[in-house]
Amino acid sequence: MELGSTPADRPRPVGRGPKMHAAVLAATVAELAEGGYAALTVERVAQRAGVHKTTVYRRWKDRAALVVDALAEHIATDIPMPDTGSIGGDLREMARSLVGWLVSPTGRAVEAALISDAVRLPEIAEARARIFGDRFRRAEPVVARAVARGELPVGTDPSAVVSALAAPIHFRLLVSGGPLDDTVAEQAARITLAAARAGVLDTPARVAGPVDKG
């Protein structure tokens, strides 16, 4: 089979339920990675997933709802939360996972779509808010364990930790340029650990939702 053949040439029936759900979300991420948000249609996603578009519309009211779900699901799966036994190790793992995702073809494409469209589209802002909300919530046990071990002060905020960790990595990627590698991840982890230990990561991070353009 030719690699270049379009998804429309070969619809694969995926049935109903969780399998269909996963196939549609995966197809959405693939479409987003290929053409960005502007080019994404429910029709194309349905073709790629091998389902009828009415099946998609039955579960998601529009492409925005689909994209929000797909990105949240994709990032939750691709950036797992570690449990290394120390907050230093956990932060390093989290930073490395983020770098690994950002340099992957899908990560690059999804990030580009999120960043470039974010300013204009409320649904992209919603996806972003949902993704960060998920990341923040998933970091809670990491921070709770560190506090319980006495490594971090009581009152350390998981969302502030995640933001502090992600900031130097995105700064390298989007602003200063230079290699996106383990050195950046390591430095992000060191900065975040120092800040958390000093008790300055005590205030919840703010993320713009669809109605809050900042």
Place this chain on the structure above:
Amino acid sequence: MELGSTPADRPRPVGRGPKMHAAVLAATVAELAEGGYAALTVERVAQRAGVHKTTVYRRWKDRAALVVDALAEHIATDIPMPDTGSIGGDLREMARSLVGWLVSPTGRAVEAALISDAVRLPEIAEARARIFGDRFRRAEPVVARAVARGELPVGTDPSAVVSALAAPIHFRLLVSGGPLDDTVAEQAARITLAAARAGVLDTPARVAGPVDKG
């Protein structure tokens, strides 16, 4: 006079030397802010500055050289380095200046031009490397004074300090969204101070130049 009249309608002679130099650089920033790098031409800059384009070409070999100079000059002027007497105060002032610049119309436009075009154009990467080089160099006295006062460990690297300070602010602007205000500046200063005191800002920050795409 109509606000909408084009710069071409009213060329103002600016003479030669430093005055011409400043007028051309200011016109370059204004053109960049209006239309981005893609739309910028030496002709339009010359018209706006009220000089002949041969005058511009005599000093700058092409629009890339012009943009590199203009941005470096503009940012050096608009984001001054403070001397408040303490590193905490200096970091807070630097963070506030950066936020103030990023929310200004020119800052927004220039930043958008730098970020969006940065991936593709080597001359933009050069401008970026030059701007960061300037910022890093200008932060040297701030860090040197803090080390001399015993506030920061010997070996604290000014470029690492500037990067750590700028990262949370750009993260808010470009990734997480939400208000870009004094609260963000304050939090960036606190994180940077904690990291610098802990001795983790000891490694020079890397910035991609025109031949280093990272």
